Amino acid sequence: MLVLGGLAALILTSPGWPVVRETFFSWDQFKESFPDVLKAFWFDVRMFMVVEVVVLAFGLVVALVRTTRAPALFPIRMLSVLYVDVFRGIPTLLLVYLIGFGIPALELSGVPTSAVILGGTALALSYGAYVAEVYRAGIVSVHRGQRDAARAIGLTESQALRHVILPQAVRRVGPPLLNDFISLQKDVVLISVLGITGEAFRTALIDNAASFNYTPLIAAAFCYLCVTIPLARTVDRLSVGTGGLAR
């Protein structure tokens, strides 16, 4: 609290503050650009939701493949390990560039060249690798005796997974998954480098260029906080509620 107060005082009394206040926090400018930015932010939110659904499903498949023991699945198990290593290791922005500009440059027929789809794919591939690892941690954290008991009552391997292992695993990884949601929500701005019109950050940048005022960026930041802060509080509540096993 003291630190924050000191910091605020330092900023407010700094010699540059009057200029900064005008260029970043102009109320007139805010009122003018906010509707534009908000409308564009709706695109970000939809993008986030679609990518998130894909990531949740894809990450689960990768995690399941990686945790099966069936010898026949060895090749695709190796593939899933490779996927996670590679896509977790490349910065998301770099991946957006590589896929967003690289794929269209190949001029393959039948492959989409829409920046929205390619940008979304890049995000999904990057986050899919993180989420797969989160799921996997959840799956291996379920005690070995649970699988034994499931098999002992006559369930098949896949029934054991579905009714016994996964429900426990998913409950445990709720908070870390939500943390990844928050990162993904913010990283949607990365696809703005592909020149997607109607994306919030890009819209704010264009407004900024037109008016020589940075307030539109503050408007965009405000939009993001309206989503990410409630998400963060949800994580907190879940983490407290599930000290150990969720009930």
Added chain:
Amino acid sequence: MSAPPVLDFKSVTKAFGEREVLRGIDLEVAEHEAVALIGASGSGKSTLLRCADLLVDIDDGDILLDGEVITDPSVDTVAVRRKLGLVFQAYNLFPHLNVLKNVMLGSVQGQGIPRAEAEEQARSLLARFGLEGREQDRPDDLSGGQQQRVAIVRALAGKPRALLLDEITSALDPELVGDVLEAVRELKYEGVTMLIVTHEMGFARDVADRVGLLHDGGIVELGPPSEVLFAPKQPETRQFLRRLLEAGRM
């Protein structure tokens, strides 16, 4: 011709890497019979039960259920497990499901019994073991003794040909042991076929028709409790019982 034993181990061997845990086990459990297995910790008692329930693959020999080999690679392992009930030392109840669902899961998903029928069956079994009114509770909300009785009911729900009990009272506080043992006595009275691994000598004496000592990968002495526990012939059995006495566990 008389009926074959329910469970029949024929020269069963099992090694984990270099460690030969079972070195030729021969054991028969007849219908309605209760056989108790005793032996030092690490002697392979759990492994033997897990082999019978096909949770562990044996290396050599055969295990037969009602006269049919179940340890052949061509056998449907899931179908065999449905004919046996295994109860674990640590209960291994499903913590995310309530008591009723713990008991019903195997019947509904495994055996395809209609939900209503499975529920009725589960409720009456739970009631028989003094668990009426606890159907909607989570396992964590029950005492250890209650949890273990739920685990027994869960194993019974599949109407198994035999029950395999693995030190089911070892994780319990002493004052809760009695309840669980009483439940098993009741089962014995009803004629349920059982293979029981236990450290409770008094219980083995009361319930078991025969007692066997597992030592060094083999069953070194097998017979009625009055002989094995009170007039042991083998030096290994005498030594094992003497150790138990010294530890105050008999």
